[in-house]
Amino acid sequence: MPVSLPKQKTALVFLAIMALAVALRVLAFSLFDTIHHDEILQYQERAFRIVFGEGIVPWEQRYGIRNSLIPQLMAAPMWLAAQVSPTPYVPLLTARIVFAAVCLGAVPAAYFIGSLASRTHAIVAMLVVAVWFEAVLFGVSALSEAIATALALGGTAAILHARNNARTAFLTGFLLALMALARLQYAAYGAMLVILVARTDLALWRRIILGALPALALGAISDLAAGAVPYAWIVKNISMNITEGRASSYGVSGPLEYVRFFLLRAMPAGIVVLALAVLAPRQYRPVLWSALFLVVVHSFIAHKEYRFIHVAVMALIVLAAIGSVELAKRLRAGRTELSAMALATLCAGWVALSLFAYHRSGGEEAIRDGHRVAGYAVQAANLPETCGIAVAEDERKDLATVYMPRAMPLYLFPNPMNNGTKPFEPDALAAFNAVIVTGDAKLPESYRKVGCDTGIEADTGKPKRVCLLVRKGGCTVNGATKAYAYQQYYLDRNW
Secondary structure, three states: OEOOOOHHHHHHHHHHHHHHHHHHHHHHOOOOOEOOOHHHHHHHHHHHHHHHOOOOOOHHHHHOOOOOHHHHHHHHHHHHHHHHOOOOOHHHHHHHHHHHHHHOOHHHHHHHHHOOOOHHHHHHHHHHHHHOHHHHHHHOOOOHHHHHHHHHHHHHHHHHOOOOOHHHHHHHHHHHHHHHHHOHHHHHHHHHHHHHHHOOOHHHHHHHHHHHHHHHHHHHHHHHHOOOOOOHHHHHHHHHHHHOOOHHHHOOOOOOHHHHHHHHOOOOHHHHHHHHHHOOOHHHHHHHHHHHHHHHHHHOOOOOOHHHHHHHHHHHHHHHHHHHHHHHHHHOOOOOOOEHHHHHHHHHHHHHHHHHHHHHOOOHHHOOEOHHHHHHHHHHHOOOOOOOEEEEHHHHHHOOHHHOOOOOOEEEEOHHHHHOOOOOOHHHHHHOOEEEEOOOOOOOOOOEEEEEEEEEOOOOOOEEEEEEEEOOOOOOOOOOHHHHEHHHHHHHOOO
16 A cells, blocks of 8 residues: 555654664764774863863864864763763763764754655655664764764755745754864865755845854854864864875875775665665755765865765765665656555665675774773773873874773873884883783783783774783883873874
8 A cells, every 4th residue: 555654654753763763873872982083082082171171182172273162062061960970971971972962963854855855755764864874873973074964964954945944044054054163074065055056046045144154153152262263273274284284194095085985885885875866856966966076075185084975975875765765666667655565675675785784894893993992991090009001102092081980191102112013111111000002012020911802993904902901009200201191292293
């Protein structure tokens, strides 16, 4: 029997999908695993410094190339939770839950994008974003790309319904401006989307611009609250990362790298998604071209990471979900509605495709890691005799003040010491009495092994063994040992 979802039944399905989306994200949530170290140092650690006055200051903050909007967003619930409970991790957990709740907005946004075609398209699009593995894992991370994508999809939904609705036009400007504040590079997606939809509609342009003004004012207030000149970070960001090539120091890739990322990473899932996205009705063409435009723009930037095009990937996923409904209708000899069985089969197919892509791409360990290093650091901090914890410089992304259950000096040591190609210097060993190693480090016999755990490193896909070793005795703090202090190590290397 054909499915023409009535409003009441649609509301129940909507709530059921939201419940499913929340459940999947609760299962996927990890306090210590990260997709990229920005989650810790750029956002959680900065929020911790705003609330508690201590923490590592990375070079991006020292040079002022990023705004403080995301750290401030996390700092508010972190501060409120700290007033209620002194228990360690309650403030951090509260901030992460609030952040994930904002990212969850991508799920209902997909519904409203699909609703431009029909309620059936809307339900399928919503379900796909609820269950797609990248949407789930990014949705519980503390990345600018995750929250910016939720804002982008919200802005996309708004602009597709904005022609005859002034309020949605204002909402478009507000959400897309916030998206650009959260992730400056995503402005390419928003700008192209507005150009392709608004075209010569001056009234729509005016409403979108007016809607953007409150968001831009919020950005200026955020900068002022952080003691910075409003929007000076944009100039500094472009100057250091593009003009001076600071971003390229983290690695460069060829112009087709994103094509490889998307199409080959979970072969053939990427090809299926792209083909279905093309089948979405013509009114969705601006979204398709905007997503592809963002990929093209990022392809000209030497340093490439898959997370940089997350908004384009999720936009294509939404379009593919909509296109799959169109394909299903064509296969049913042009019937305007799908049967209940056909709709259920289509949704089940998307769940299966997500599971296939998840396993084909390497699963969770190919996307995020860090809990082993962070977990051992927490274990060491919980030992009363620990007076300093150290990790190799390459593992610094998994350690920060925000993770510590109590005030704890943190140290870094050179990679050759971690790999065993260079012995530990006496000054380094005097500074800390708990060491986390991932290589063949040669430590004195005074260190005993507390535990080891082996997993897969997300960046390389190779096995990595993480071990915690501790020694008895205190820690020495002097001019020589301070060189290994986490912050000083950063400063000495201009990190």
